[in-house]
Amino acid sequence: MLENQLDKSVLDLSxxxxxxxKTCFGQLPLEIIGxxxxxxxxxxxxxxxxxxxxxxxxxxxxxxxxxxICINLNILKFDYDKLVTRYFGNxxxxxxxxxxxxxxxxxxxxxxxxxxxxxxxxxxxNILSNKFIRVYFTNKQTQQTFCTxxxxxxxxxxxxxxxxxxxxQNSTLPLKLKEFNLYKKLIQNENYNVKVVGNNTxxxxxxxxxxxxxxxxxxxxxxxxxKVIQKPKYNDKDSKFEMEPSEDFLQENQNTKIDLxxxxxxxxxxxxxxIFIIDLTSGKICNVIKYFLEKCIxxxxxxxxxxxxxxxxxxxxIYDRIILHYAIIFFLEDDVVVKKVKILLYGTITxxxxxxxxxxxxxxxxxxxxxxxxxxxxxxxxxxCDTFTIDSGMNxxxxxxxxxxxxxxxxxxxxxxxxxxxxxxxxxxxxKLCVTVRSIQLLPGYKLAHVGKLSIxxxxxxxxxxxxxx
Numbered sequence: 001m002l003e004n005q006l007d008k009s010v011l012d013l014s015x016x017x018x019x020x021x022k023t024c025f026g027q028l029p030l031e032i033i034g035x036x037x038x039x040x041x042x043x044x045x046x047x048x049x050x051x052x053x054x055x056x057x058x059x060x061x062x063x064x065x066x067x068x069i070c071i072n073l074n075i076l077k078f079d080y081d082k083l084v085t086r087y088f089g090n091x092x093x094x095x096x097x098x099x100x101x102x103x104x105x106x107x108x109x110x111x112x113x114x115x116x117x118x119x120x121x122x123x124x125x126n127i128l129s130n131k132f133i134r135v136y137f138t139n140k141q142t143q144q145t146f147c148t149x150x151x152x153x154x155x156x157x158x159x160x161x162x163x164x165x166x167x168x169q170n171s172t173l174p175l176k177l178k179e180f181n182l183y184k185k186l187i188q189n190e191n192y193n194v195k196v197v198g199n200n201t202x203x204x205x206x207x208x209x210x211x212x213x214x215x216x217x218x219x220x221x222x223x224x225x226x227k228v229i230q231k232p233k234y235n236d237k238d239s240k241f242e243m244e245p246s247e248d249f250l251q252e253n254q255n256t257k258i259d260l261x262x263x264x265x266x267x268x269x270x271x272x273x274x275i276f277i278i279d280l281t282s283g284k285i286c287n288v289i290k291y292f293l294e295k296c297i298x299x300x301x302x303x304x305x306x307x308x309x310x311x312x313x314x315x316x317x318i319y320d321r322i323i324l325h326y327a328i329i330f331f332l333e334d335d336v337v338v339k340k341v342k343i344l345l346y347g348t349i350t351x352x353x354x355x356x357x358x359x360x361x362x363x364x365x366x367x368x369x370x371x372x373x374x375x376x377x378x379x380x381x382x383x384x385c386d387t388f389t390i391d392s393g394m395n396x397x398x399x400x401x402x403x404x405x406x407x408x409x410x411x412x413x414x415x416x417x418x419x420x421x422x423x424x425x426x427x428x429x430x431x432k433l434c435v436t437v438r439s440i441q442l443l444p445g446y447k448l449a450h451v452g453k454l455s456i457x458x459x460x461x462x463x464x465x466x467x468x469x470x
Contacts, residue, residue, distance in 0.1 A: 034062045042069050042117075066113035073413050074355055075120045078199055078262055079453040082150050083119045083470060120412070123454060123469045127415055127428060130438055137166055137464040145464060146196040147450035147457035151216075152464055153196055153203065155187075162187055163205075167219045168455075168466070180226045182244060183212050192250065197260040202280050204260065209253035209269055210245060213280055225283050229267050229276050259303040264335075266303035268310060270296065275308060277335055286335040291328055299325075302352035306332045309359065311349025325349060327361045331373060341378050343369050353410070355390045362387055389416045389431075409451045417451050426456075440467065 028036075037045065037060065045065065049056045070076075077084075110118065126132070137152060139145060144155040152166040154174070164174040179187075186192050186207045195206040203214040203221055213224040228245050252271040259266045264286065265278040273296065275289040291310055302309040307329065314324040327349055331339040347365025354360070359371040367382040389410040409417045411428070418427045420439065424446065428438040442458055446465060450457035458465040 030058070030062065033059050034064045037062075037065045038068055042073075045069070061111050061114065063111045063113045066111060066117050070113050070116055070120075071356060073117075073120065075116055077116060078201070079149070080116055080119045082200055083122075083454060084115055120453075123412065124414060126469050127411075128430070128437060131469075132438070133468040135168075135466040135468065137466065138462065139459065139464045140462050144194060144196070145449060145459050146198065147459070147464065147466075148198055148200075149450075149452040149454040150200050151198075151203075152457070152466070153198070155194060155196075157187055157190065165203075165221060166464075168468075175221065177214070177221050178223055180212050180223065182210065182226050183207070185244075186210065186250075193254060195256070195258050197258055197265070199260060199262070201263060202260070202265075204258070204265055204280070206256065206258050206267070208245075208250040209256055209267065210250075211258075211265065211267070211278070213283070224280075227278075227283055229269065229278065229285070255298065257298050257301045259301050261303040261305060264303070266301060266308060268298045268301050270298050275301075275310065275330075277308075287332075287337075289330060289337060291330075292326075297322070299349050300351060302354065304354055307354070307359070308332065309352040309354075309361075311352070311361070311363075313348060322348075325363065327352075327363075327369065329359060329371060339373070339376075339378065341371060341380075343371075343380070345369070353388065353390055358390050360388055360390055409448075411451060411456075412453055417448075417456065 037048070040048070045060065049060055139154055141158065142154040142156050146153040146155075150168055152168070154164045156162050156164070161176045161179060163177040163179060165177055166174050183205065187194065192207050197204050197206075198216075201216055202224075203216060205212040209229045210226065211229060212226045214221040215224045216222075228249075230245075230249070253269060255270050257268040263280050265280055267276045267278065268274075268291070269276065273290060273292050273294075275291055277286040277289075278284070279286050289308065292312060292314075294314060297313040297315070299311040299313055301311070309330075310328050312326050312328065313322045314326070315321060316323045325345040325348055327343040327345060329341045329343075330337045331341075343361065345361065345363050345365065347363040349361055349363045351362040352359060353362060357372055361369050361371075366386065367384045368386075368388065370381050370383065372379040387408050389408045407419050411417055414430060414432050415437070416429050416431060418429050419425075420427050422439075422441070424442045424444055426440045426442070426448070427436045428440070429435075430437050440456075442465070443460075445460040446458040447460070448456075449459045449464070454470060455466055455468045457467070
């Protein structure tokens with residue numbers, strides 16, 4: 001019976017193709033059709049998908065069309081790749097039951113960027129319909145916790161194996177990660193600060209300019225290499241080695257900052273006033289940028305594709321007090337700086353918030369600067385606000401997302417997480433409909449740990465609360 005239905009569907013599609021090729025539109029090459037469709041927005045494209053099978057399976061099923069939509073909405077593969085694999089498998093066919101089942105046998109396999117867009121749409125629908133999943137993880141005797149949409153890392157210095165990882169949706173039991181010999185030695189010193197960043201490909205621990213890199217593959221964390229980040233001449237000898245740094249080096253580099261963008265790590269080293277860009281795949285340093293001439297305090301850094309942002313504070317040499325604050329943005333091409341922008345501010349920089357075109361600098365004083373790069377020119381404008389979020393879909397600062405009272409954190413181009421007036425409470429706000437779609441009431445002691453595209457995490461001294469959107 002099913003085989004007969006599939007044969008009939010294939011026959012119908014073949015008949016559609018024959019009739020469609022007789023029309024003027026059907027005689028156009030796919031490349032031309034793709035260029036025409038790129039002028040349409042996502043709403044029009046979704047409507048066109050219902051015209052006929054041939055429009056759905058051939059005309060619209062092009063990466064060139066949906067890639068631009070995903071870029072405009074800030075839909076990145078690194079954010080949704082786990083969701084793509086879980087629901088669509090490796091061939092683009094849905095493997096789990098959900099609200100929008102599509103048969104690849106009947107409709108054909110969707111192109112990669114359309115698949116990515118459908119995953120994003122599923123998250124939007126789940127948030128609007130209050131389809132949330134709450135999961136609690138026991139997190140006792142942990143000094144530090146790091147959360148992503150795919151895993152939770154806890155660090156306990158008192159145990160022999162100090163690093164534990166919960167791989168979400170695979171197991172409720174934590175994995176005990178193997179540790180580098182140098183890491184085991186450094187972690188015993190409570191005066192050494194441990195910083196953690198990670199995504200679905202790499203997990204990195206940093207202790208005073210020493211990085212420990214794990215490769216993530218099929219839910220496993222594999223030891224890759226340890227590396228001391230210092231003068232390039234040492235790093236050029238070998239990209240994968242453990243070299244024990246001196247005590248003086250460790251003391252000098254206790255105030256480092258790190259950030260991760262896809263497969264590259266950014267490390268700001270205040271002791272040398274330099275920024276290091278490290279290719280995690282090879283372990284080599286791609287570039288070293290001198291960000292300031294005088295000694296200064298690094299308040300915050302941000303690393304995105306082709307952009308490096310750093311917020312610094314400069315002290316008075318005589319009275320040893322902070323007198324200046326700068327936001328410095330480096331625009332890159334192939335890891336080489338092509339343009340530098342420096343902005344003087346009146347308050348400490350707390351966060352950089354970005355979209356594909358905009359950069360906003362959140363700081364403790366008003367007004368707030370925003371930067372746009374158009375070709376070779378940079379446009380700077382100011383808005384009087386304490387906190388904000390950016391509408392990635394429209395590449396603008398959303399009017400309803402500017403607040404002078406409560407911290408805002410963007411979930412995606414449509415939803416933001418707002419700290420509520422009610423104590424220990426947060427709200428998910430829809431900037432399109434201008435309504436609160438969900439209130440999250442927490443017990444005293446919980447604090448916000450992570451806001452991602454697929455989940456939100458809160459932690460206290462004993463537990464991690466994970467709220468998943470899918």
